[in-house]
Amino acid sequence: MNQExxxxxxxxxxxxxxxxxxxxPGGAFEHWINDAVDAVLGLNGYRLEDGPRYVLSRRDGRVFIGIGCMASLLSLSKCADDFNRPLYTCVGWVANGPDHLPxxxxxxxxxxxxATPLYERWIGAVWTDLRPHRPPQATAAAVAPWGPAEAIIPTATSAFPEVxxxxxxLVPEEMLHxxxxxMIADRxxxxxxxxxxxxxxQLTAEQDIATVIGVADLTAPVAVPRRARSAGALANAEQPRANSDGPPATAPGAHRHWDAKNHATSQRAKPPGSANQPEGDRGLRDRLSDWRGGWLCGVSRFRQVPDPVEGSEEAVAPQNGEDSLxxxxxxxxFRPPTLNGDD
Structure with missing residues (x-):
C-alpha cells in the first residue's frame, strides 16, 4: 500500500x-485547483453523462489528481437536487511533491x-445543511488509496508536436496515457x-487552462491556440456554436452552475449593462416571448395570439366583458411587434 x-x-x-x-485542505480551494476542476467538469458538467473524465495537474511541485463524473456514479442517494436534476461532481486528491501517482x-x-467514500463522507456531512453561505470543510491528509507506482520512463515524447x-x-484518446x-515522470x-x-x-473556455486534452474524435495530435481569458474577450469569443453537438452557450454574467432559479430559464441572464436598456432596443424574440405569454403590464387574461408574426394586427380582447385594461x-x-422589429 502506498504510504504517501x-x-x-x-x-x-x-x-x-x-x-x-x-x-x-484547510477549508480553502486554491486557484490552480479551481482551474483543474473547471477543466475536467466543463460547463455545467457538460457530457459527463457519456462517462467520467480525469485530470492531472502539477503546479510548483504540488499535484492534483481527480475524477469528474455524474454524482450517480458515486452515490444513488445523493445524486439529484430538489428539482430532481442530476448532479455532477469532482473528487480528487492533492499532495506536495509526491512520488507515487496513479x-x-x-x-x-x-x-x-x-472517490465514492470521499463523496459520501464530505457531501453527506452537509447534504441537509441549508446555510446559504457555508464555507468549505477542511480535509485532513490520509494515505492514498492507490499502491506504489512503478517506474515510468517515457519513450514516446517524439509522438507529440512542439507546442x-x-x-x-489536443491528442487522440489512445495517446492520452x-x-x-x-507528466508523472517529469517533476x-x-x-x-x-x-x-x-x-x-465540445470543448469550452473552461478547458483553456489545460496543457493537454484528450479528444476521442481526433486521429493525430494537434496544437491549437488558447482563447483569451478575459471576461470581455470570452464574451466575444464564446458565441453559440452552430454545431448541435457543441456545448450550451452561456450569456456573459450567467452563473456557471445550476441554482433554484435556473431550472426553467437557465440561460436567459441579461448581459452586463442591459439593466437600463430601453424596451424598444430589446430583441424581437424577447418581445414575441412576452407577447405570447400574455403577461404584459399584468394583463394575464388576454387570449394568446396564435402567431404574432404571421397572425392578426390587433390584440384580441378578453371574452369576459367585465375585464378592464x-x-x-x-x-x-398590446399590439404584437411587426416583422421588421418596429413597434
Missing part, C-alpha cells in the same frame, strides 16, 4: 443549496471506487492534463 498522504478535494452541491466548494489506466479502472506557450495540445506518463513539469472529451467541438392603457399598447 494526500488530502481529499470534493467539489459538488447538495440537494437544496447551490454551493459547490464542499471540502478541501497511471491513467489505474485511475480509469478504480477512480470511481476510490507554443500560448497553445494547448502517453502524455499522462510524461519539473507545470501543466494540466484532462480527458477524455468525445468531440473537439390598466388605467391609461389601450389595446394599441
Amino acid at each position: 498522504v494526500w488530502s481529499p478535494v470534493v467539489y459538488g452541491r447538495t440537494w437544496k443549496v447551490d454551493i459547490w466548494k464542499c471540502a478541501a 497511471r491513467l489506466a489505474q485511475l480509469s479502472e478504480h477512480g470511481a471506487a476510490w 507554443p506557450e500560448d497553445h494547448r495540445l 502517453l502524455a499522462w506518463d510524461i 519539473s513539469t507545470t501543466g494540466t492534463i484532462v480527458g477524455t472529451w468525445g468531440r473537439r467541438a 390598466p388605467p391609461g392603457r389601450s389595446l394599441d399598447d
Whole structure:
C-alpha cells in the first residue's frame, strides 16, 4: 500500500443549496485547483453523462489528481437536487511533491471506487445543511488509496508536436496515457492534463487552462491556440456554436452552475449593462416571448395570439366583458411587434 498522504478535494452541491466548494485542505480551494476542476467538469458538467473524465495537474511541485463524473456514479442517494436534476461532481486528491501517482489506466479502472467514500463522507456531512453561505470543510491528509507506482520512463515524447506557450495540445484518446506518463515522470513539469472529451467541438473556455486534452474524435495530435481569458474577450469569443453537438452557450454574467432559479430559464441572464436598456432596443424574440405569454403590464387574461408574426394586427380582447385594461392603457399598447422589429 502506498504510504504517501494526500488530502481529499470534493467539489459538488447538495440537494437544496447551490454551493459547490464542499471540502478541501484547510477549508480553502486554491486557484490552480479551481482551474483543474473547471477543466475536467466543463460547463455545467457538460457530457459527463457519456462517462467520467480525469485530470492531472502539477503546479510548483504540488499535484492534483481527480475524477469528474455524474454524482450517480458515486452515490444513488445523493445524486439529484430538489428539482430532481442530476448532479455532477469532482473528487480528487492533492499532495506536495509526491512520488507515487496513479497511471491513467489505474485511475480509469478504480477512480470511481476510490472517490465514492470521499463523496459520501464530505457531501453527506452537509447534504441537509441549508446555510446559504457555508464555507468549505477542511480535509485532513490520509494515505492514498492507490499502491506504489512503478517506474515510468517515457519513450514516446517524439509522438507529440512542439507546442507554443500560448497553445494547448489536443491528442487522440489512445495517446492520452502517453502524455499522462510524461507528466508523472517529469517533476519539473507545470501543466494540466484532462480527458477524455468525445468531440473537439465540445470543448469550452473552461478547458483553456489545460496543457493537454484528450479528444476521442481526433486521429493525430494537434496544437491549437488558447482563447483569451478575459471576461470581455470570452464574451466575444464564446458565441453559440452552430454545431448541435457543441456545448450550451452561456450569456456573459450567467452563473456557471445550476441554482433554484435556473431550472426553467437557465440561460436567459441579461448581459452586463442591459439593466437600463430601453424596451424598444430589446430583441424581437424577447418581445414575441412576452407577447405570447400574455403577461404584459399584468394583463394575464388576454387570449394568446396564435402567431404574432404571421397572425392578426390587433390584440384580441378578453371574452369576459367585465375585464378592464390598466388605467391609461389601450389595446394599441398590446399590439404584437411587426416583422421588421418596429413597434
